[in-house]
Amino acid sequence: MIPRxxxxxxxxxxxxxxxxxxxxxxxxxxxxSIIYPVDPTSVVGPPERPPSSxxxxxxxxxxxxxxxxxxxxxxxxxxxxxxxxxxxxGIGVIIGAISGYKGGLTDSxxxxxxxxxxxxxxxxxxxxxxxxLKERNPIFVSIIIGVTSWPWVARAVRAQMMSLKAREFVxxxxxxxxxxxxxxxxxxxPNMASYIFMAFVLLMSGAMIAxxxxxxxxxxxxxxxxxxxxxxxxxxxxxxxxxxxxWFVPPGACLxxxxxxxxxxxxxxxxxxxxxxxxx
Amino acid sequence: xxxxxxxxxxxxxxxxxxxxAFLLIIFALPRAIPGNPxxxxxYQIIQQAQSNPDLVKAVYKKLLEEFGMDKPxxxxxxxxxxxxxxxxxxxxxxxxPRKVADLVFSYLPWxxxxxxxxxxxxxxxxxxxxxxAAYKRKTLTDNFLLTAFLTLSQTPYYWLAMIxxxxxxxxxxxxxxxxxxxPGKTPTLSIPFILDMxxxxxxxxxxxxxxxxxxxxxxxRVMVIYExxxxxxxxxxxxxxxxRKILQYVFKNSMLPQxxxxxINLGTILGGALITELVFSYPGTGFLIFxxxxxxxxxxxxxxxxxxxxxxxxxxxxxDLIYAFIDPRIKxxxxxE
Numbered sequence: 001m002i003p004r005x006x007x008x009x010x011x012x013x014x015x016x017x018x019x020x021x022x023x024x025x026x027x028x029x030x031x032x033s034i035i036y037p038v039d040p041t042s043v044v045g046p047p048e049r050p051p052s053s054x055x056x057x058x059x060x061x062x063x064x065x066x067x068x069x070x071x072x073x074x075x076x077x078x079x080x081x082x083x084x085x086x087x088x089x090g091i092g093v094i095i096g097a098i099s100g101y102k103g104g105l106t107d108s109x110x111x112x113x114x115x116x117x118x119x120x121x122x123x124x125x126x127x128x129x130x131x132x133l134k135e136r137n138p139i140f141v142s143i144i145i146g147v148t149s150w151p152w153v154a155r156a157v158r159a160q161m162m163s164l165k166a167r168e169f170v171x172x173x174x175x176x177x178x179x180x181x182x183x184x185x186x187x188x189x190p191n192m193a194s195y196i197f198m199a200f201v202l203l204m205s206g207a208m209i210a211x212x213x214x215x216x217x218x219x220x221x222x223x224x225x226x227x228x229x230x231x232x233x234x235x236x237x238x239x240x241x242x243x244x245x246x247w248f249v250p251p252g253a254c255l256x257x258x259x260x261x262x263x264x265x266x267x268x269x270x271x272x273x274x275x276x277x278x279x280x
Numbered sequence: 281x282x283x284x285x286x287x288x289x290x291x292x293x294x295x296x297x298x299x300x301a302f303l304l305i306i307f308a309l310p311r312a313i314p315g316n317p318x319x320x321x322x323y324q325i326i327q328q329a330q331s332n333p334d335l336v337k338a339v340y341k342k343l344l345e346e347f348g349m350d351k352p353x354x355x356x357x358x359x360x361x362x363x364x365x366x367x368x369x370x371x372x373x374x375x376x377p378r379k380v381a382d383l384v385f386s387y388l389p390w391x392x393x394x395x396x397x398x399x400x401x402x403x404x405x406x407x408x409x410x411x412x413a414a415y416k417r418k419t420l421t422d423n424f425l426l427t428a429f430l431t432l433s434q435t436p437y438y439w440l441a442m443i444x445x446x447x448x449x450x451x452x453x454x455x456x457x458x459x460x461x462x463p464g465k466t467p468t469l470s471i472p473f474i475l476d477m478x479x480x481x482x483x484x485x486x487x488x489x490x491x492x493x494x495x496x497x498x499x500x501r502v503m504v505i506y507e508x509x510x511x512x513x514x515x516x517x518x519x520x521x522x523x524r525k526i527l528q529y530v531f532k533n534s535m536l537p538q539x540x541x542x543x544i545n546l547g548t549i550l551g552g553a554l555i556t557e558l559v560f561s562y563p564g565t566g567f568l569i570f571x572x573x574x575x576x577x578x579x580x581x582x583x584x585x586x587x588x589x590x591x592x593x594x595x596x597x598x599x600d601l602i603y604a605f606i607d608p609r610i611k612x613x614x615x616x617e
Contacts, residue, residue, distance in 0.1 A: 112294075112297075115294065115298075116297065116298045116301050119298050119592070119593065119596055120298065120301075120302055120305075120589065121548060121551075121588075121589075121592060124551070124585055124588065124589070125305065127569075127573060128305065128306065128309060128581070128585060129309060131573050131576065131578075131581060132309050132310050132313045132317045133313065134317070205434060209434065209436060212436060213436065213554075213555060216436075216438060216555045216558070217554065217555060217558070217570055217573055217574070218570075218573065218574050219573065231438075231439065234442075235438075235442070235558070235559060240442045240445050240446050240450060240559070241445075241450065241457055241458075243446070243450050243451075245446055248439075248442050248446075249443070249446075252435075252436070252439035252442070252443070255436070255439070256431060256434055256435045256436075256439070259434035260430050260431045260433075260434040260435075263430050263433070263434055264427070264430050267426075267430065
């Protein structure tokens with residue numbers, strides 16, 4: 001059964017392409033520092049050099065290597081994306097599952113809270129929190145993004161939960177006297193695995209974009225590098241006006257490639273798993 | 281009680297609660313974070329007192345008064361809410377002695393002038409292209425459009441802005457590099473000034489249109505595909521209704537969520553196109569917020585955020601009301617007839 005699903009999945013062209021782009025960039029970030037061992041933060045050559053054989057993507061205003069920055073930046077952006085997505089997913093799934101399974105007053109109060117967070121624009125809340133923190137490491141930035149972007153996951157998980165809990169196998173477990181928490185974890189959540197994976201993918205692309213946005217207004221990580229931080233420096237030192245395209249084009253292109261390959265992945269899975277989108 | 285009034289009261293209660301929750305966040309954040317950022321800001325201001333003692337003293341006094349740092353927390357909260365209730369959003373530090381509300385209103389016209397036309401245009405274009413892709417689904421056109429939409433929806437406006445700026449203002453000098461009008465000119469309603477303004481307007485306008493279009497199109501495409509698969513479409517199709525007529529119905533039925541999205545989007549307009557304005561040095565509210573954030577002008581940050589959230593919540597509330605009026609399903613669901 002499982003091998004057939006995987007075989008089927010690999011037949012989807014959209015999925016293959018998106019997975020290829022995503023894994024390619026991920027490998028670049030993981031193996032890049034071994035193949036191309038240049039320190040992204042130290043000055044290695046003359047400033048503002050265009051791409052050449054010595055500096056494949058040129059150097060920035062202080063003579064730091066842009067390719068080395070890019071390798072480090074992708075790694076940290078992915079890291080922030082994964083951690084933030086895990087945090088949102090954790091909060092969203094817990095609140096959604098409890099809310100959908102329990103119903104009643106628990107449901108109303110949890111959903112009220114979710115609606116409140118949903119209505120407040122997360123980017124503003126992120127900016128507000130970040131502005132008050134003097135030092136921000138990647139974990140902090142991930143937490144800021146994670147705790148503000150979970151509401152839609154909670155709502156979606158709740159809706160799935162409500163339709164699933166009326167199925168027979170859940171009644172069976174209840175008759176067998178299993179505890180609620182056990183039913184949720186062992187019976188219900190596995191049934192939503194594909195859905196939860198899609199949510200994770202979307203959260204991750206959203207988090208990477210959010211990280212870049214925070215960085216661009218000077219509220220990103222204060223130590224280390226990320227795709228957003230490279231763009232921030234490029235913007236701060238007028239790379240566009242001075243025609244240093246190799247400084248601002250690659251980080252943005254990598255960000256767009258990572259985020260859209262994730263979105264394409266979830267779109268492909270969505271079409272595969274929901275018959276109405278798939279059918280003719 | 282009249283069910284409609286009950287519905288409005290419930291939505292209104294939610295609106296007020298959300299607003300209060302947001303005010304609590306604004307109030308609590310600086311006070312909850314270790315090392316109290318406000319206290320360190322005050323300390324910095326005292327340290328600068330040698331450079332311009334009178335001004336610094338005035339700023340210090342004003343800050344102490346507005347944040348009430350020397351009083352117990354519950355008194356601070358009551359005073360904070362009281363001032364907001366009286367319509368006082370506080371005084372800026374960086375632009376001292378200008379009031380926050382006054383500052384926002386002088387930057388706002390540029391943001392509105394840029395964002396309202398750009399948002400509406402991208403919304404219309406996105407919906408049309410999204411519907412087209414759905415209609416042509418399973419063809420090359422759809423595949424191409426969908427890929428383009430997906431990529432565009434994940435492209436930050438500001439990066440697009442940088443690319444456009446590099447292409448059309450640096451490489452080819454078709455358009456100016458920054459600002460909303462040429463330096464040295466004063467805004468007037470004369471023809472030369474308006475032409476100059478439009479010349480500065482083109483690149484920011486297009487970067488927002490292109491960047492926003494993808495998201496609208498994706499939403500519309502999925503909605504139309506769902507509608508095309510619904511029973512009523514197969515029914516009227518079997519009756520032999522022409523395709524164009526069917527599409528008209530489908531388009532109309534798919535519009536509702538898009539209208540909500542548009543209204544909510546327009547609700548956030550007060551915040552300007554934050555980073556895009558930054559890239560173009562466009563003097564809108566986004567630029568103002570950036571100044572506030574980068575100088576840690578806390579009163580200005582709080583004041584602008586309170587304004588943005590207020591309009592956003594109001595937009596949400598209005599959408600709820602309109603929805604209840606036009607969608608019979610929601611009308612019966614929530615209002616109960």
